[in-house]
Structures are given as structure tokens and as C-alpha cells.
Amino acid sequence: MMQESGAEATSNGPASQNGAASLEGGSREGRHKSNTPLVEMSAAELLHLQQQQAVQVARQILLHQQPQSQSHQLQPQQNTGRKSPTATEKQQSLQVPVSVAMMTPQVITPQQMQQILQQQVLSPQQLQVLLQQQQTLMLQQQQLQEFYKKQQEQLHLQLLQQQHAGSKQGKEVSAQQLAFQQQLLQVQQVQQQHLLHLQRQGLLTIQPGQTGLPLHSLTQGMIPAELQQLWKEVTNAHVKEEHHNSSNNHSNSNNGHRGLDLSSPTTPKNPLVNQQSSTNGQYMSHKREGSTLEEPSPHCHPLYGHGVCKWPGCEAVFEDFQSFLKHLNNEHALDDRSTAQCRVQMQVVQQLELQLAKDKERLQAMMTHLHVKSTEPKATPQPLNLVSNVTLSKSAPEASPPLSLPRTPTTPTTPLTPMSQTHSVITANSLHSVGPIRRRYSEKYNMPISPDLSQNKEFYMNADVRPPFTYASLIRQAILESPEKQLTLNEIYNWFTRMFAYFRRNAATWKNAVRHNLSLHKCFVRVENVKGAVWTVDEIEFQKRRPQKISGSPALVKNIQTSLGYGSSLSAAFQASMAENNIPLYTTASIGSPTLNSLANAIREEMNGAMDHGNSNGSDSSPGRSPLPAMHHISVKEEPLDPDDHEGPLSLVTTANHSPDFDHHRDYDDDQGHDDML
DNA sequence: AGCCTCATAAACAAAC
DNA sequence: AGTTTGTTTATGAGGC
Numbered sequence: 001m002m003q004e005s006g007a008e009a010t011s012n013g014p015a016s017q018n019g020a021a022s023l024e025g026g027s028r029e030g031r032h033k034s035n036t037p038l039v040e041m042s043a044a045e046l047l048h049l050q051q052q053q054a055v056q057v058a059r060q061i062l063l064h065q066q067p068q069s070q071s072h073q074l075q076p077q078q079n080t081g082r083k084s085p086t087a088t089e090k091q092q093s094l095q096v097p098v099s100v101a102m103m104t105p106q107v108i109t110p111q112q113m114q115q116i117l118q119q120q121v122l123s124p125q126q127l128q129v130l131l132q133q134q135q136t137l138m139l140q141q142q143q144l145q146e147f148y149k150k151q152q153e154q155l156h157l158q159l160l161q162q163q164h165a166g167s168k169q170g171k172e173v174s175a176q177q178l179a180f181q182q183q184l185l186q187v188q189q190v191q192q193q194h195l196l197h198l199q200r201q202g203l204l205t206i207q208p209g210q211t212g213l214p215l216h217s218l219t220q221g222m223i224p225a226e227l228q229q230l231w232k233e234v235t236n237a238h239v240k241e242e243h244h245n246s247s248n249n250h251s252n253s254n255n256g257h258r259g260l261d262l263s264s265p266t267t268p269k270n271p272l273v274n275q276q277s278s279t280n281g282q283y284m285s286h287k288r289e290g291s292t293l294e295e296p297s298p299h300c301h302p303l304y305g306h307g308v309c310k311w312p313g314c315e316a317v318f319e320d321f322q323s324f325l326k327h328l329n330n331e332h333a334l335d336d337r338s339t340a341q342c343r344v345q346m347q348v349v350q351q352l353e354l355q356l357a358k359d360k361e362r363l364q365a366m367m368t369h370l371h372v373k374s375t376e377p378k379a380t381p382q383p384l385n386l387v388s389n390v391t392l393s394k395s396a397p398e399a400s401p402p403l404s405l406p407r408t409p410t411t412p413t414t415p416l417t418p419m420s421q422t423h424s425v426i427t428a429n430s431l432h433s434v435g436p437i438r439r440r441y442s443e444k445y446n447m448p449i450s451p452d453l454s455q456n457k458e459f460y461m462n463a464d465v466r467p468p469f470t471y472a473s474l475i476r477q478a479i480l481e482s483p484e485k486q487l488t489l490n491e492i493y494n495w496f497t498r499m500f501a502y503f504r505r506n507a508a509t510w511k512n513a514v515r516h517n518l519s520l521h522k523c524f525v526r527v528e529n530v531k532g533a534v535w536t537v538d539e540i541e542f543q544k545r546r547p548q549k550i551s552g553s554p555a556l557v558k559n560i561q562t563s564l565g566y567g568s569s570l571s572a573a574f575q576a577s578m579a580e581n582n583i584p585l586y587t588t589a590s591i592g593s594p595t596l597n598s599l600a601n602a603i604r605e606e607m608n609g610a611m612d613h614g615n616s617n618g619s620d621s622s623p624g625r626s627p628l629p630a631m632h633h634i635s636v637k638e639e640p641l642d643p644d645d646h647e648g649p650l651s652l653v654t655t656a657n658h659s660p661d662f663d664h665h666r667d668y669d670d671d672q673g674h675d676d677m678l
Numbered sequence: 679a680g681c682c683t684c685a686t687a688a689a690c691a692a693a694c
Numbered sequence: 695a696g697t698t699t700g701t702t703t704a705t706g707a708g709g710c
Contacts, residue, residue: 470684489699513685519701526700532694533699545683682710687703694698 464501471517479537486534
């Protein structure tokens with residue numbers, strides 16, 4: 001399994017680079033397209049553009065609000081289909097980010113929602129209230145829609161005027177635009193109020209305290225477009241469901257509305273925020289102002305904000321926090337109703353979490369897919385295909401990008417397994433079924449893994465994925481990472497468990513393997529110490545054991561590296577070699593691209609490793625290692641490749657999160673019980 | 679086919 | 695006595 005992935009990496013090389021390049025390039029181009037022109041744009045055009053954006057924003061808002069009478073619209077692909085008929089295609093195309101377009105929105109099926117809803121316990125009064133709210137909501141939506149249409153018509157007129165009048169009417173246009181923006185703000189405010197209202201009614205389940213964090217974390221790590229889409233996906237179904245229900249409101253007496261309503265409010269809001277942030281920053285402030293989610297409540301009580309009790313279904317107003325507390329204790333004491341509401345809330349949260357998990361998984365799959373096909377950088381912890389590929393397949397570069405399998409033997413060590421196992425990031429244990437799997441990750445290429453490892457550190461730390469390195473490589477890495485370049489067996493164990501989620505299980509197996517490797521390989525030297533024995537690495541020996549051969553014809557993708565900006569730091573020969581071997585250079589933009597330095601180190605490392613040129617320790621540079629093909633003879637002088645150089649800090653940082661202190665307790669030993677990652 | 683590397687399993691012994 | 699550490703052997707998979 002793993003080998004397969006490893007193998008595929010090789011073949012990916014070129015393709016992946018191309019893919020990455022195209023992708024990145026594409027996005028960049030996209031940006032240019034939208035930016036550069038602006039520079040040369042006339043004032044009128046600029047206004048035009050802004051207005052278009054504004055319209056789009058408004059449309060977005062409304063789209064999320066518009067009642068969808070057809071429940072089958074739950075199909076994500078129909079997103080575009082929901083656009084207002086009046087909207088011009090041009091505008092639409094403009095506003096659909098590429099990243100959004102490629103995503104397949106995931107949806108909570110109506111059935112799912114129904115299930116959830118049916119589990120709710122609502123009192124007749126609550127149902128009543130809900131129904132009323134539904135109706136109110138519908139009205140509001142209709143109003144919004146009408147308003148929007150008017151706006152659009154106005155805009156149309158404006159646009160026409162602009163086209164004819166040109167920049168002469170700049171002032172006028174500006175005024176109009178201002179007016180429009182104000183109107184837009186109004187829409188947004190209505191939206192906000194709507195949200196607020198829903199929130200107070202308990203229809204909006206996403207309480208500040210609950211979503212705040214996730215939301216923020218999400219927003220921080222994602223591209224607006226992605227975020228937006230994510231939210232769309234997460235909430236789309238809800239919205240639709242809501243609308244669907246509201247349209248059938250009268251005939252449909254199920255109390256399921258609640259759940260639907262609950263989620264729906266989030267829809268307009270988030271997209272809005274995103275939209276604005278991506279279209280026109282100036283809206284942001286307004287937006288936020290109105291947002292209750294952002295406002296820190298007086299006493300930071302999640303149930304109290306803006307002088308209002310935020311308990312679902314309650315909107316009591318209070319002058320001060322004390323009275324609120326009093327109210328909270330009296331009105332929302334532990335009773336059936338509160339319990340039921342609480343359950344509802346829990347369900348909603350669960351659902352959202354589920355949804356989030358699914359989306360994460362999908363994201364992973366997508367990225368993996370892109371990775372495989374194009375080595376696209378991943379944004380999440382996921383193995384990056386850096387240098388590991390150094391392997392060199394001797395034959396011609398396989399053009400097949402796709403996850404081809406284990407074919408090319410020599411391939412890489414790259415982090416394989418991505419695909420199938422990526423979701424492990426989410427559900428760590430899910431994949432582990434298998435017992436002993438014999439794979440040969442890096443096989444003979446027990447090349448230094450530090451670069452790769454450092455890049456994918458986070459991934460391996462969290463994902464229950466077997467690292468594509470041999471035990472020997474890992475052990476060496478562990479030792480080299482230590483300050484003293486020596487570790488006791490136990491420390492090595494700890495390193496394994498700390499660095500790899502995978503090694504937090506089946507301890508008996510891999511520990512045995514570690515010991516076996518330590519004893520077996522001459523490169524590991526046991527040194528008696530005061531406190532016992534420690535293991536060190538004999539780099540010469542280590543390098544000895546890697547067969548290598550680099551061959552092929554340089555030629556291809558050399559430009560890839562250069563295009564990535566690394567070319568300059570690499571020797572031409574090296575580049576050629578890399579290219580030839582389909583080694584995707586750091587195409588990992590998202591994860592935080594390595595510094596040139598670390599990159600250089602990594603590359604040097606890899607090259608040394610790949611070329612069987614062990615001299616890691618400057619001093620002990622190996623005399624006559626296996627000769628390299630002339631063309632690949634790169635004089636890369638490497639020093640201990642000690643990871644500390646470039647990944648020391650990184651490891652610290654990343655490690656801090658998950659591994660409390662492995663040196664003190666070996667929590668992960670033997671038992672599976674501690675697989676509580678995530 | 680033979681050889682090599684690596685993973686895994688396991689027996690065994692010494693040290694703790 | 696039980697565990698840890700270290701060594702060794704055997705076996706199988708995959709690659710060259």
C-alpha cells in the first residue's frame with residue numbers, strides 16, 4: 001500500500017510540478033488579471049467593477065436567503081443555477097473563484113436534518129413560535145429579494161449610464177455608487193438583524209461561544225474563497241432545507257423546522273463576511289460591527305450579549321449582567337425545556353462538527369488528489385512531496401502523473417499513502433485496520449529524511465499514516481536531531497511516538513523493529529555512557545548502505561524550479577538532476593514554504609543521500625563512496641545535515657501542540673488506548 | 679533466479 | 695519475577 005504511494009510519487013514528479021505550476025500560475029494569473037487591469041482602468045470602469053462586486057455581494061446574500069422551492073437543489077452542482085436570472089453571466093463568472101468552482105459542496109441531506117430534527121423535543125409553544133418565525137423569515141426574505149431586484153435594476157441603469165456617459169459623470173456615478181453601497185449596507189444590516197433575530201429566537205444555533213473559535217481558526221487558515229465555499233457547503237443544505245420547509249410550512253407540521261432554521265442563519269452571515277473581505281474590504285467593518293458574534297459580551301457570558309439573553313428562544317432584554325444572571329437561573333433552570341433545548345443545541349453542534357469533519361476529509365482528498373496529480377501544495381498537514389523523491393528512477397521519467405503505483409521502483413519515499421489514509425487526519429484510527437503491513441517505503445533509499453520530515457512533520461504527527469521511511473532512516477533522524485547526536489533506546493522510542501502518530505500503536509512491533517535495526521545496522525553505534533548506553537550514528541556507514549544511481553537525461557522541467565524561485569539557489573546540474581528525476585521541488589506553498597536555506601539543506605541532503613555521497617559530517621566525509629555519474633556530480637558539500645538547523649524550531653513548535661512531554665511518560669507504549677490524538 | 683534491502687516476528691540473554 | 699535492552703535468526707515481500 002504505502003509503497004505504492006511512494007512509487008507513484010516518482011511518476012508524479014513532472015506532472016505534479018506541472019500541475020502545481022499550472023495551478024499556482026493559474027491563481028496568480030487570476031490575480032493579475034483582476035489587479036493589473038485595475039491599474040489602467042478608468043474611474044468609471046473602476047466604479048463599474050466595484051459595483052459589480054457589490055452586486056455580487058448582494059446577490060450572494062440573497063442567494064443564501066432565497067427560498068428554494070425545489071428541494072432537489074440540494075445538489076451542489078446547481079449552485080450556479082441558483083443565480084438570479086437577471087444576473088449577467090459575466091458577473092457570475094467573475095465571482096466564482098476557481099477554488100470554489102472545483103469543490104463539490106457537501107451537503108447534509110434533508111433526511112439527515114429530518115432525523116436530527118425529529119429527535120428534538122419541542123413544546124407546542126415552541127413549535128408555534130417557530131412557525132411564526134418561519135413566516136416572518138419568509139416575509140423578510142421576500143422583501144430582501146425585492147429589494148435586491150430593485151437594486152439590481154438600479155445598477156443596471158447606472159451601468160448603462162456609465163457606459164454612455166463615460167468618466168464625465170464620475171461624480172454622479174460616485175454618488176450613485178455611494179448610494180448603492182449604502183443600500184447594500186442596508187441589505188446587510190437587514191441581514192444582520194435577521195440573524196440576530198434568529199439567534200435570539202433560538203433559531204440560530206451557532207452561538208458565539210461555540211462557533212467563534214472554530215470559525216476563527218478556519219478563517220485564519222483558509223483562503224477566503226475556500227472558506228466561503230466551505231461555509232456554503234456547510235450551510236447550503238441547511239438553508240435550502242430551511243427554505244424548502246418554509247415554503248411548505250403550512251402543510252408540513254413537523255417540528256423539524258427548528259433544526260433547519262438553526263443552521264440557516266449562519267449561511268448568510270458567513271458568506272457575507274467572506275464575500276466582503278474578498279470583494280470590498282470596506283464592508284468588513286460594517287459587517288463586523290453588526291455581528292453579534294464578534295462582540296464580546298459584557299461579562300463574556302456566551303448566553304449574554306447586547307443586553308439580550310441569547311438562550312435559544314429567549315430574547316429577554318436586561319439592563320445589566322446581574323439581572324441577566326438572575327433571569328438565567330430562573331428561566332433557564334434545569335428543566336425539561338432547557339434540557340430539550342440543550343439537546344437541540346448539542347445536536348446542531350454535532351452536526352456541524354460532522355459536517356466539518358466531512359469537509360475536512362473531502363478537502364484532504366482533494367488535496368491529495370491534486371497532489372498526486374500535480375503535486376499541488378497542500379494546505380493542510382499532509383505529506384509533501386518534497387525532495388524525498390530523489391530517488392531517481394533510472395529510466396525515463398514516467399509521464400504518468402497519476403497515482404501510478406508502485407511501478408517505478410526506485411521511487412521515492414515520498415509520503416505515500418496520502419490518499420487513502422489522509423482522512424486519518426480526521427479519524428485517526430479509522431484506517432488502521434491492518435496489522436503488519438510490509439511495505440517498503442523508502443526502501444533502499446534510506447535517505448535523509450529531515451527535509452521531508454520537517455515539511456510533513458505535522459502531518460505525520462497527527463495522521464495515523466506510516467511514514468515513508470525505513471526504520472533506519474527514522475532512527476538516524478531521531479539521533480541526529482538530538483542535541484548530542486545520541487539517544488538512548490528509550491529516547492528513540494519517544495521520538496518515534498512523538499513524531500508519528502503511526503507509532504503510537506503497535507508499540508511492540510515497531511519497537512522490536514527499532515531494536516532490530518539498531519543492532520543490525522552497522523551505522524548505529526552503541527556507546528556506553530555514564531547513564532547507560534546511547535546510540536549514535538555512523539554516518540559513513542549509513543551512507544554506505546544506500547545504493548544509488550542517478551541517471552537519465554536532464555532536460556525537463558528545469559524551469560519548474562526556477563519558476564518556483566528556487567532555481568537560483570541550485571546549481572544547474574542539480575536542477576537538471578532534480579528535474580530529471582521528477583523531483584518536485586518545494587511546491588508546497590501552503591504549508592509554509594521552507595526557507596531557501598532549509599530548502600538548500602534539504603536538497604543537499606537529498607542529493608547527498610541519493611547520490612550515495614555520504615559525507616555528512618564534513619570531517620568524516622567519505623572517501624570513496626560509490627561514484628556518481630559524472631553529470632550528476634554536484635559538489636555539494638554537506639554538513640551534518642543536522643536537522644536542527646532548519647527544523648529544530650519547527651519541531652518544537654509543532655510538537656508542542658500534541659506531545660506534551662513524551663520524555664517523561666511513554667504514554668503511547670503498547671496500548672492502543674492512548675490513541676487519543678485528535 | 680539470485681541477491682539485496684527491509685519489515686516483521688520471535689527466541690534468547692543480559693541488565694535493570 | 696517482570697521489564698527493558700540488545701542480539702540474532704528466520705521468513706517474506708519487493709526490487710534490481
